[in-house]
Amino acid sequence: MTAAIELENLVIQLGNRIILDRLTGSLSGRCIGLLGPNGSGKSTLINSLLGFYKPLQGSVRIFGKDVQSHLRELRAMIGYMPESDAFIADMSGVRFVRYMAEISGLPASEAMERAHEAFFYVGLGEARYRKLGTYSLGMKQLAKLAQAIAHGPRLVLLDEPTNGLDPEARVRMLELVREIRDTGEVQVLISSHLLRDIEDCCDQVLILKEGRIAALCNLEEERKANLKFLELEVSQGNGFVESVQALGCECAMFGAGRLKIVLPDHIDLRHLYRLATEHSVQIRRMNYRRDSLEDIFLKAMASGTPPPPVPTGSTNGRL
């Protein structure tokens, strides 16, 4: 998939403070997760994508076009769901979404049709003629999603879409995000504090820390790579570890017979069983351990100075 967002040495300064510091990376996932602790620059990055902040240095490109010089054109292709409440209280839901779609450039009749469709799509069909001020928090979140997708954007920016939702509404919201992603007609960028939400929906993740990129990785490829990542518990060493390393595997021992092994492509489990037999080693436990997003996130947060962006599909130094 082509890169939806390209950051090139992006620096954003607000007042005297550098908020985003030399961000460089290419985001091409169908669903891109934006993670980071409070104040790491997630919302600033989203606002920069919308052209609200001018870069002090560097540039942001969306679909290959510079945001600052193609602002109007790009904004027509973007759907934005802000984190905070954003609605006109005494307007009916469907009228509000139609209004926003018309501002995005849809003719009145098309906007009307798509506003109704969007409301049915997010599951608020029955409530679409009610005034937005009477909606519950969950309904307001869904109405915000409806306005973000009604004009059929190519890129949807969702800022904390599950904020304040009860578990059922959260599941529904994530289902919708996955459905939108799977149509293949749109790329989604989600900013969230919740690792689970990002893990459920995203195939690429950008982790920010203190305004810099702490990690940028492709979760799909991470998952594939982790199929070759083993944890073993064996009875005793007896040269087993050395033999495994001689096969070309990365191997680390953690005492009490616990091993972590990364298998190269040409090595499979039969080779390990054969070596265990040869060295009379009992394999007491074996499991594929998957590096969870939480591991990746904690590793990125733990590092003192943020590392340079990790190339897509790398192992992220799991051992």
Add this chain to the structure above:
Amino acid sequence: MAVYKRTYKAYRGPLTPSWSRFTVLSRYGFATLFQSRPFTAYTVICMIPFLIGLAFIYVVNSASVRALLNMRGPEMVSINNAWFMGFLGFEAFMTFILTAWGAPGMVSKDFANHSIQLYLSRPLSRAEYLAGKVSVLAALLSLTTWIPALILFFVQASLHGNGWLWQNLWMAGSIIVASLMWIAVVSLLAMALAVWVRWRIAATALLLATFFVLPGVGGVVDAILRTSWGRLFNITYDISMVWAYLFRLGDMQRHAGDWDRVPPWSAWVALLTVCALSLWMLVRRLKAREVERA
């Protein structure tokens, strides 16, 4: 696509011209204002002075109707610059109420619930947002000020004849400039106060206070500092000064009271300052609100 097919699809149809996006705001603004029946009724009432003026001009210019009504001489009331200024003054008062009623709600609702960020994340600039909102008021106020006044002007010209039009053509320009000045001052001020307080009722109260309390403040300034400049705080006074100049009634006003204590240019400056300050407040608030923090 039927609504039961609940799947997402991208839009690939035609888009409206980029320049026309602000008209969406105007259209929805009109629709929202005229959803209120009392507001619609009041707008109709604002047209009544025009009908009365039309009938009056007809009577003044028709000898047979005057005879029928037993009225003496065509000079009983002369349709001249003072008459047109009086007509505009009355309409301005009517439209002030119209503005105080309608304008604050048009923008305060957007600001109260943070929807500005949704407008401005679309292909719509801050200037277009303002143009969309101001155009609603401008159109509404035009329909009740300079448009009926110009119609009356041309009706008078056609009924009177004898070169009245050419002798008084300057008055058409005065009607337009005086009305536009009033429209700019009152609509920008009303919207600026609305975005500042973000509460419709408070914004209306603040607008009324600006017109009815501020002159009192100006009077206090005059009394304490023993000066005449304090009366420039009185927007109605400034407007009257400018209108008197535009309608070439400066001498007449001077005889009527203490009009010449501050020079006419200062009234122009005061009104232009009100417009500039209001615009600055609007742009500043819009810029601050395009990015909201949760």
